[in-house]
Amino acid sequence: MSEHDTNLYGTIHGGVVMKLIDDAGAAAAGRHADGPAVTVSVDRMSFLAPVRAGDLLSVRAELERAGRTSMTAAVRVTAERWNASGPAAEVATARVTFVAIDAGGRPRRVPALVPAQDS
Template identity: 75%
Template sequence: MTAPADITSRTPADSAVTLAHIMSEHDTNLYGTVHGGVVMKLIDDAAAAAAGRHAGVPAVTVSVEEMTFLAPVRAGDLLTVRAQVDHAGRTSMDVTVAVTAERWNLTGPVTRAATAHLVFVAVDADGQPHRVPALHPATPADRRRQARARRHRRTTETRS
């Protein structure tokens, strides 16, 4: 279980992913707002891409630590999903995702629609955990986010 030879560390920006998607009526529930599950799928996709970029190998979702819906999303909204790795362990990565929505005419304010925190594990061709490069925070905000993810890890490890 070794990290890719040419990659020993990465910053959060190196692996950050932004995914944009226009919601359609097919995504809505009976109330006319977008299904939470549709938003969760986009979150998982963006987070998996960020984790895979950091790891240099595919990464699978192992845990959804936090998933908060802050405002309804509607058909026609432009959803922007931003994911970045905030903490890297030996084979696992904490990924934070922020989701914003813009109304269809794109003239209104950008609304924070959801936030999420997921844990991914890098896997080899046999689906076994694979070592990931270290994460090197490059900015004060990166350091704060890494510290928060570490604190969260310690809290959940104490609980289990």
């Protein structure tokens, strides 16, 4: 994160983190749907700790549910200080719902969600 993303308090704007969450969730949904998926709702968004300029963020999205045309992703954001070693801190979580769309922007069917195999 850079200083261009900070608010008046010197921390990263929540909206910047929200965009990263939306991008990661849409990528997971789009991969599952094998095509575009658009945001329908933000079911939950929690900011757990401030993010500062220089922090290295990791955003991970995983589908929790796939319906007929919609998919719900759980998204987790962690931060590491750029200049210090140590564990990453969880800074935000979200649950976001997406709908797969066709070329005309209409909802389209998505495949069923197959649980991951334990290895």
